[in-house]
Amino acid sequence: MRSLLRTLCLTMLTALSMTGTTALAAADTKLAPLTIYHIEGRRSERLVWLCEEIGRPYQLEYKRGNIVGSMATIREISPLMPVAPTVRYGDLVMVESGAIIELILAREGGQGLVPPVDSADYAYYLQWMHFAEGSFASRVIADYRVEMLNVQKPNLGYKLVDSEAVLKFADAFLAKNPYFGGSNFSAADIMMLFPTNFAAGMNVVDLAEFPNVATWKQKVESRPAYKKMLEVARPDGLVGSPKPLPKKE
Incomplete structure (x- = not known):
């Protein structure tokens, strides 16, 4: 009897010593089915990249080279807010890539993509x-x-919000940290790449003026999981992307 009680106590102490997400992952190793409703070149790439990084099974739904067709599929799932990504996670239907990433990592364990909560990196990861x-x-x-309005109608004189200030802020952080999660690659880097690529690809900014961001971009895009994402989620490159701005002289 004493031996049984001792075993039960040790089991309870071991469970209590686990973090919430680790205990949850250990208690329920059966992952909820995940379907990602995708449009090529959109934010849904983040979810595919995440799953490839952590080896998480998923089903990818989109019509290759057909943005209208892919959007029609999404409308069937989320008629009031048809956006990419839309996911079916178990019984849930969700939008917002950042929220979906945080949900998956919280419920299934950080998988190395979330710094420890008590670390100095965690606050910047959240930021x-x-x-x-x-x-x-x-x-x-x-x-x-x-x-684009200024290009089409130069006399309108619309003022820019100033994307360059945002890139300066990011570049200064990367001057002291290798990743946006701090010391190690994290989900924050997955989140930050999309707007970086949009800014550079649409000629809103010149990344040559932000060398730390440019170096970081090259580094994260060389990851095997990112390359796998491109293979499965963007097999024909960017499809139906907006027209880039004229390059600044």
Whole structure:
């Protein structure tokens, strides 16, 4: 009897010593089915990249080379908010790539893509996870649209939001840290690459002026999981991307 009680106590102490996400992952190793509804070259790439990084099974749904067809599929799943990504995670239907990434990593374990909560890196990891869309993407897309109007109608005189200030902020951080998650590659880097590529690809900014961001971009795009994402989620390159701005002289 004493031996049984001792075994039970040790088991309980071991479980209590685990972090919440680790204990959850250990308690339920059966992963919820995940379907990613995708459009080539859109933010849904983040979910594919994440799954490839952590070896997480997923089903990818899109019509190759057919943005209208891919969007029609998404509308069937999420008619009130048809965006890419839309995912079916178990019984849930969700949008917002950052929220989906955080949910998967919280429920299934950080898989090395989340710094320890008590580490110095964790605060910056959270900052860049949310900065990617909240400050970065919003400014870059606004500047792209404003500059495109200025190109089409030069006399309108619309003012830019100033994407360059955002890149300066990011470049200064990367001067002291190899990744946006701090010391190691993390989900924050997955979040930050999309607006970086949009800014550079649409000629909103010149990455040559931000060498730390350029070096980081090359480094994360060389990862095997990123290359695998391109293979399965963007087999024909960018499909139906917006027209780039004229390059600044």
